[in-house]
Amino acid sequence: MDLSDEEKREIGQHFVFGFHGYEISEDAKELIKKYHVGNIILMKRNVQSVKQVHTLVQSLQQCARDAGHRHPLMIGIDQENGLVSAFSSTAKYQAGTQFPGAMAIAATGDSEYARKCSSASAREMKAVGINWSYSPVGDVNSDPQNPVIGVRSFGDAPAEVARFAKAVGDGLTQGGVAPSAKHFPGHGDTNIDSHLGLPIINKSRTELDQTELKPFKDLIDAGVASIMTGHMVIQALTGDDETPASLSRAVTTTLLRGDLQFEGVVVTDCLEMNAVKERQGGVPRGAVEALAAGADVVMVCHTMAFHRGAMEATYKAVQTGELQMDELRKSGDRITALKRKFAGTWDDVLGNPFDEKAMNALQATNKKLSEEAYAKSTALISGSLPVFSSGKIVVMTPVVESLNAAVDDAEGLQRTEKGHIRNTAAPYYMSFAESVGRRAADVEHLIYADDFDCRRDFGKGLIFVTRNADRSTWQLDVLERVATQALTGVPIVVLASCAPYELFSRRVLGVQACVASFEYTSEALEAAANVIFNEVPPVGESPVGINMSFDL
Missing domain, CATH: 3.40.50 (Rossmann fold)
Incomplete structure (x- = not known):
């Protein structure tokens, strides 16, 4: 039986896709119009200036409204600050203010800097229409050889990671941008990058409760709006050594929804990472498994063929009964609640002209805050x-x-x-x-x-x-x-x-x-x-514990 237009519109709300270019592309239009995709991720490849991003977001939102979307798009971005700052300026382009990343901000010892910098960054993003930041990183960097987290973490002490991650979540929310804590249930104790392979974390549930889960528990208690699941195997949770956490119902539904009582939106990390892409069935099958596991939103960042494949596989899974529309609608209610809080109405997103003078003033203030925080780090x-x-x-x-x-x-x-x-x-x-x-x-x-x-x-x-x-x-x-x-x-x-x-x-x-x-x-x-050069005193403290070996 063919799916109805209403059913396809509902399914589209459960995906966040990326595209290439500084302007709305034909691929992006197809995703929004044909597949009714309700969420877009911007990457560094989409950011050239704050004004350009504003124009891009306006065109995306207008496209969605013209296509009959009931609610505005969630526009997400990887803005952790530090090394992962898709919205921040580069040597080539002037965009958002660069703030310290997780380990640098934790080195200040003052979580108020984390809150202030995140709130300041959020105000810049909100001004151009970005309403969803895939941060804070809640991973505890237990393994010094970790190739993908490292300085993206607030450190190796669970309580400190929790303290700073909560401050970032609070700051983003105060600035009008939805935070998304990642990478649940924890990507810090591995030496494999899930972009390239499938990490395996060999810990008991007790050990996970003490370390990996501590920051996420505190973030959930603080009301974090969304959580991103990661692509790592934790056999104590999944019961096997092959299923990534992001595709596991034991992780997303039993642990996150049940044990930890998280009621917000669950979004997966990008399924084009090798940890999922190289599994049997690849990205399209991964999308179905993630939704079946209980994810609200599935992320596919880069490739149009994978976007189409994921959508078509999901249509088929609904037609065969593998995915239930009733469950997708319940999940969709959470997405709608997120949109109402952080995206607002069509008048809110389309009646948001770019104010260059206000942006310049905001960035001048934010630059001073950034310099102060870096000086303390x-x-x-x-x-x-x-x-x-x-x-x-x-x-x-x-x-x-x-x-x-x-x-x-x-x-x-x-x-x-x-x-x-x-x-x-x-x-x-x-x-x-x-x-x-x-x-x-x-x-x-x-x-x-x-x-x-x-x-x-x-x-x-x-x-x-x-x-x-x-x-x-x-x-x-x-x-x-x-x-x-x-x-x-x-x-x-x-x-x-x-x-x-x-x-x-x-x-x-x-x-x-x-x-x-x-x-x-x-x-x-x-x-x-x-x-x-002794112009300012070194007041930062390392957020990771290290045994000194240099002979000084």
């Missing part, structure tokens, strides 16, 4: 500052291997002979070298790889920048060679520009100070330069 892990007096300063920054599919920005990517991805022209490191140049009369910027030649003049001091060197250990090999072969008596400051674990995996003689910025945004590196 930089940590002196060990040693003392300042160590430089006068003379030439060498800044060494690494070519960048791609380790995190969630944060790679694809600028300047190159392939090495071994196939690793390297970024030799990373704009953030260029900006850091320029920042040092504003403080020292003579600065040389060297980009180093594993075959770096140490036979050179290092002047009167070295700032050696690392990025995830606990995994890309060749960076520490270079540091050791430089310190032992070429730099006797030359002071060295090591700057960990991402997770601070990299500072402590090997003893290296001759290092005077170890500094952590917790992310390599230009704003974080500018704050680190302020600390290294």
Whole structure:
């Protein structure tokens, strides 16, 4: 039996899809008009400026209204702040204000910064029509080798992660944007990226209650509007070693709805990640399984063929009785409630002209808040500052291997002979070298790889920048060679520009100070330069516990 127009309209509300381009595309129009898709995710590829995003969102909403949608679209975005900030400005485009990410904001020790920064970011997003932020990250980063969470987490202490995640959720809500806590039931204790494979977390239910579930319980108690389920296997919950949590009824319905009594909207992480895409049936089958598990909204971010496939598979599942329309309608009531609270009416979304003067004033205020928060986040892990007096300063920054599919920005990517991805022209490191140049009369910027030649003049001091060197250990090999072969008596400051674990995996003689910025945004590196040159005191504290191994 063919589905009615009403049934297809209902089904469309249970999907959030992405598209390509800075303007509404024909694909986006098809999704909204033909498939009645009720939710759209914007990616970095859709963001060029705040005014452009406003125009884009207006065109999406107008398309939905013209297509007969009962309620405005939820317009979502990955805006965690820090390294995952789809709405924030880049070296190429000026968009939203860049605020510190989770680990950097947690390093301040003050959850009020998390609330204020999230609320400020939400006000910018709301002004351009974005009403759903896929944050905060509630994952406890228990595994230092975690390739996908890392500095996206507020740390390795469940209570602290809960405290900061709740503050972010509160701030977003206060700013008029729906938060979505992720990645339930917890993606922090794994060394596999679900973009690339299927993580397995081997913990008992008791251990999960004590660690992974703690932040989500607190967020639910605080009334968080939505929760995103992740693609990891937790056998203690699913009962097998193959089913991702996002596709498991034991996780979504029994645990999240039943045990934890969550009544808000459940949205999956993107089904185009390999953890789901490479399963039998791929993305289309994953969409059906996620809805059968109890998800309200299924996310597919990138590929039109997968969008169509997921919709058609869902139509068929309803026709065969695998999915029940009554259950989808009950689920749809939760989506409608979310839309009424955060999207509002058609008059609200279409009667929202862009006010450039107001946006400029808001961003000027927000920039000051951002700078204040970044200044409080930089940590002196060990040693003392300042160590430089006068003379030439060498800044060494690494070519960048791609380790995190969630944060790679694809600028300047190159392939090495071994196939690793390297970024030799990373704009953030260029900006850091320029920042040092504003403080020292003579600065040389060297980009180093594993075959770096140490036979050179290092002047009167070295700032050696690392990025995830606990995994890309060749960076520490270079540091050791430089310190032992070429730099006797030359002071060295090591700057960990991402997770601070990299500072402590090997003893290296001759290092005077170890500094952590917790992310390599230009704003974080500018704050680190302020600390290294003793312009502001280092007041940040590492949110992850590390055993010191540098010989200072």
